[in-house]
Amino acid sequence: MKSESTYKRYKTIGLISAVVLAAAAIVVFFVFTNNDSWLTKSTIQRRVLPSDLCVKTDVWYQDDTGRLIDEGEGEYIISGMEYFYEKTGVQPFLWVTSYYDEINQYYYLEDGQEAADNLMKNKYEDLFGSDGGHILIALSDSSQFTTSYFWRCYPGGNASVYVMDDEAVQILMDCLSFIYKPDGVHPGRSIRDGFIKAADTMMKDQTFVSYAVAVVIVGVLLFITIICISSIRKSNKENIAYQKTLREREKARKEEAIADQKKAELEKKKYEDDLETQYMAIPCPNCGGSGNKIRKGTVGICKYCGTAIKVGRDGKIEFLSNDD
Numbered sequence: 001m002k003s004e005s006t007y008k009r010y011k012t013i014g015l016i017s018a019v020v021l022a023a024a025a026i027v028v029f030f031v032f033t034n035n036d037s038w039l040t041k042s043t044i045q046r047r048v049l050p051s052d053l054c055v056k057t058d059v060w061y062q063d064d065t066g067r068l069i070d071e072g073e074g075e076y077i078i079s080g081m082e083y084f085y086e087k088t089g090v091q092p093f094l095w096v097t098s099y100y101d102e103i104n105q106y107y108y109l110e111d112g113q114e115a116a117d118n119l120m121k122n123k124y125e126d127l128f129g130s131d132g133g134h135i136l137i138a139l140s141d142s143s144q145f146t147t148s149y150f151w152r153c154y155p156g157g158n159a160s161v162y163v164m165d166d167e168a169v170q171i172l173m174d175c176l177s178f179i180y181k182p183d184g185v186h187p188g189r190s191i192r193d194g195f196i197k198a199a200d201t202m203m204k205d206q207t208f209v210s211y212a213v214a215v216v217i218v219g220v221l222l223f224i225t226i227i228c229i230s231s232i233r234k235s236n237k238e239n240i241a242y243q244k245t246l247r248e249r250e251k252a253r254k255e256e257a258i259a260d261q262k263k264a265e266l267e268k269k270k271y272e273d274d275l276e277t278q279y280m281a282i283p284c285p286n287c288g289g290s291g292n293k294i295r296k297g298t299v300g301i302c303k304y305c306g307t308a309i310k311v312g313r314d315g316k317i318e319f320l321s322n323d324d
Contacts, residue, residue, distance in 0.1 A: 054133020073188025
């Protein structure tokens, strides 16, 4: 029946809508919560530092330890820092040092933050003087723990004003510390990937991207919902029209049945009326009984005395004796 198929259609549409809604909710959840959850999100749109505010140098890193950057790994690191410079306008400099313990000690002592900053500031001024378009990144290992490494960043004045705000510095720190794999086959590649990831992340407003993705998802969901609602409404209209047709057919069938019944009753009455005209009331000549009705063209018997009475087709009466 069509009503059953319509119900199944509604059920299917409902299930599809529920699945789409659940999928959209899951996607939105992952967009906002599980996309690089370790990484600080960029919440502003940054602009590239003007080229006249950074004097580019040909020196990109300095390895004071001689052990953290193996031969050939420097090329990978420079390629990553060049990418960072092109995207941000800020030229990075990697200082590989064995001052982990000293920097770490400064960090945890009272007023240690200032002492650590002074250490980085002095190194920055030794390298770049008054040029504020660079950022110094220190990578230090521990003399006590071979697997312990310490990252610290110090941006120049112009860099911090235009690009390397606290959020951008934290993004760079997150990328380098999370992606750096000192025990890997190519640790230089991991540093390169950290600089690339940091540049791509900090130079776009990720909240805008996330909201844009969410808007697109919600838009698609609304579109699918509208299609489903339109389909349901269309199906509902079709079902209403079908039910109306069924009612009209049922009404017509009943009216036809009533008409047929009336016609049969009229024909029956006509037949009975015609049959009634074929009978005549005949008084019995023998006993005088008047309750006899005999059909024309037949012979009847008086129901009182048994006398035979013949009625012609023309209605002429002929009395017969019992002997006849």
